Amino acid sequence: ENLEKLKTSDAQYQKDLQESHEEQEKLLNKRSMCIQKREDYMRKIQELGSLPPAAELTAYTRKSIPALMKKLEEINKKLKAYSHVNKKAFDQYVNFSEQRDELVKRRTEVEQGGEKVKELIKSLDRKKD
Numbered sequence: 001e002n003l004e005k006l007k008t009s010d011a012q013y014q015k016d017l018q019e020s021h022e023e024q025e026k027l028l029n030k031r032s033m034c035i036q037k038r039e040d041y042m043r044k045i046q047e048l049g050s051l052p053p054a055a056e057l058t059a060y061t062r063k064s065i066p067a068l069m070k071k072l073e074e075i076n077k078k079l080k081a082y083s084h085v086n087k088k089a090f091d092q093y094v095n096f097s098e099q100r101d102e103l104v105k106r107r108t109e110v111e112q113g114g115e116k117v118k119e120l121i122k123s124l125d126r127k128k129d
Contacts, residue, residue: 050091 051057060068 049087050094 060071063071
């Protein structure tokens with residue numbers, strides 16, 4: 001009687017274990033599919049290129065879908081004229097232009113700081129004399 005209980009509980013555990021393995025296999029398959037989808041989406045995002053700043057995007061949030069689709073169609077027609085231009089090169093150009101603007105701004109700040117230092121030195125020299 002005790003042996004029968006152990007055999008039935010063992011059979012139940014084996015069944016549960018098999019179901020767990022099957023569930024695990026399903027989850028692993030689902031995970032790999034999700035990873036594949038993520039990689040596809042990341043590739044598509046990279047192919048899309050750089051996105052405009054958020055300030056430019058807000059202009060289009062109030063427009064209707066048909067109006068946006070018409071605008072997209074018009075822009076795509078205009079873009080065909082530039083199909084020979086390398087998208088990555090354009091992205092780099094935009095990035096470098098932004099970096100240049102930042103560096104020019106920083107140079108101005110450093111020059112202003114240098115002027116302030118010179119004024120401070122002159123002031124200290126006058127006080128010393």
